[in-house]
Amino acid sequence: MSIAERKQEEKQEMHQRILNAARKIFLEKGYEKTSMRNIAAEINYSPGSLYFHFKDKTEIFQELQKEGFTLLLNQLKVLNSVADPFERLKASGRVFIQFAQENKDYYNLMFMVEETVKEPSENRFKIAQEAINHMCSMIGDCQKQGRFKEMDTEYFTFMVLSAMHGICALFCKDRTTSFMNKTNEELMENGYECFVALLEKS
Amino acid sequence: MSIAERKQEEKQEMHQRILNAARKIFLEKGYEKTSMRNIAAEINYSPGSLYFHFKDKTEIFQELQKEGFTLLLNQLKVLNSVADPFERLKASGRVFIQFAQENKDYYNLMFMVEETVKEPSENRFKIAQEAINHMCSMIGDCQKQGRFKEMDTEYFTFMVLSAMHGICALFCKDRTTSFMNKTNEELMENGYECFVALLEKS
DNA sequence: CAAATTTATTAAACAGTGTTCAATTATCAA
DNA sequence: TTGATAATTGAACACTGTTTAATAAATTTG
Numbered sequence: 001m002s003i004a005e006r007k008q009e010e011k012q013e014m015h016q017r018i019l020n021a022a023r024k025i026f027l028e029k030g031y032e033k034t035s036m037r038n039i040a041a042e043i044n045y046s047p048g049s050l051y052f053h054f055k056d057k058t059e060i061f062q063e064l065q066k067e068g069f070t071l072l073l074n075q076l077k078v079l080n081s082v083a084d085p086f087e088r089l090k091a092s093g094r095v096f097i098q099f100a101q102e103n104k105d106y107y108n109l110m111f112m113v114e115e116t117v118k119e120p121s122e123n124r125f126k127i128a129q130e131a132i133n134h135m136c137s138m139i140g141d142c143q144k145q146g147r148f149k150e151m152d153t154e155y156f157t158f159m160v161l162s163a164m165h166g167i168c169a170l171f172c173k174d175r176t177t178s179f180m181n182k183t184n185e186e187l188m189e190n191g192y193e194c195f196v197a198l199l200e201k202s
Numbered sequence: 203m204s205i206a207e208r209k210q211e212e213k214q215e216m217h218q219r220i221l222n223a224a225r226k227i228f229l230e231k232g233y234e235k236t237s238m239r240n241i242a243a244e245i246n247y248s249p250g251s252l253y254f255h256f257k258d259k260t261e262i263f264q265e266l267q268k269e270g271f272t273l274l275l276n277q278l279k280v281l282n283s284v285a286d287p288f289e290r291l292k293a294s295g296r297v298f299i300q301f302a303q304e305n306k307d308y309y310n311l312m313f314m315v316e317e318t319v320k321e322p323s324e325n326r327f328k329i330a331q332e333a334i335n336h337m338c339s340m341i342g343d344c345q346k347q348g349r350f351k352e353m354d355t356e357y358f359t360f361m362v363l364s365a366m367h368g369i370c371a372l373f374c375k376d377r378t379t380s381f382m383n384k385t386n387e388e389l390m391e392n393g394y395e396c397f398v399a400l401l402e403k404s
Numbered sequence: 405c406a407a408a409t410t411t412a413t414t415a416a417a418c419a420g421t422g423t424t425c426a427a428t429t430a431t432c433a434a
Numbered sequence: 435t436t437g438a439t440a441a442t443t444g445a446a447c448a449c450t451g452t453t454t455a456a457t458a459a460a461t462t463t464g
Binding site: 032111112113128129132151152154155156158159161162163164165166167169170173175176178179182187190191192193194195197198199201202 | 234313314315330331334353354356357358360361363364365366367368369371372375377378380381384389392393394395396397399400401403404
């Protein structure tokens with residue numbers, strides 16, 4: 001079935017063309033301000049045809065969401081070469097924040113979009129789950145070295161993630177303006193260093 | 203000018219009626235899913251008339267946002283009686299988290315809605331600004347007692363706020379499910395206590 | 405009191421949105 | 435070549451925020 005195969009490939013190709021157009025515009029204008037007509041126009045396509053390849057707008061975005069998680073995890077994977085768990089933990093935070101800065105829209109999609117999914121979504125955030133487990137064991141390793149004594153590993157992990165997410169979340173919703181005469185980058189990076197300083201004293 | 207006064211009052215009354223309707227629907231359905239027509243219908247009003255009382259949708263939203271800030275600040279004000287700045291700081295965090303838990307929708311409106319405002323709008327977050335300043339001076343007082351040595355006060359304040367917001371933001375977008383077999387309240391409160399433990403060691 | 409003027413309100417319209425669907429074209433199998 | 439299948443289209447639907455000309459109500463002025 002060579003012909004059927006080629007057909008399949010052509011469909012995959014269209015799938016990718018749409019995804020590429022969507023990524024470009026989503027990252028340019030954000031989720032809400034990107035319309036299906038915008039995406040269609042980008043590839044000289046009819047708006048209706050998008051629905052032949054994707055169920056709806058959210059399905060397109062969810063593919064990009066998965067891309068985002070993969071992208072972040074790949075950046076974090078580089079740190080596997082860092083042997084000392086505490087050093088790796090500190091570097092992970094910096095990578096995380098840098099990712100948010102450079103991929104604001106991905107970040108919004110990944111962490112800031114309302115969870116309106118009906119079915120409890122089996123493995124929709126399987127990747128995120130794995131990332132958290134990894135983080136948890138990293139902190140566990142730090143504790144084996146004598147850090148964060150008498151802290152519950154899971155609650156502590158939650159706290160660390162919250163702190164990092166808080167920094168990025170304020171940035172992503174432009175709620176950093178109240179700290180005047182300081183750029184977003186200054187705030188986020190120095191703010192994070194304050195947190196690191198706290199960790200180091202513990 | 204008794205008549206002009208009454209006129210003024212009637213206008214204020216309509217202003218409030220709209221605001222009440224908007225509050226109800228905004229807190230019910232969130233910002234994006236609330237339409238001007240929804241608000242108008244709630245008080246048997248014409249959609250166009252809303253624009254006689256408010257410039258646009260964001261202006262209505264911003265008034266409710268201010269309400270939220272006032273509500274939160276009133277709860278924080280109670281802590282003025284706590285003399286020791288560090289004790290007050292710790293208690294502020296607990297009040298903040300409790301506010302988010304009890305007023306999830308206000309919290310979303312206050313901190314999680316995209317800032318699409320064009321003109322940097324002088325005093326839009328005047329209240330928030332004051333709250334931050336207050337926080338900043340509270341932390342400054344802690345430093346005078348010898349805590350958080352060699353930390354930049356402003357960056358440190360940003361970090362503390364980020365940590366607290368991170369905890370609440372994950373809660374408000376239901377991103378706590380990855381920490382299984384723990385309730386939201388357990389996570390938030392114990393997570394925060396971890397953070398407090400860090401502060402105490404510094 | 406009547407006329408003129410200001411103040412409120414409305415319905416209709418505009419340009420945009422996500423999505424659906426009957427009709428149409430292109431592609432392939434028999 | 436015909437019939438079936440797959441892909442694409444444009445028009446339509448029901449929405450959205452916002453503007454505006456016409457209208458109604460209330461108030462001020464002559």
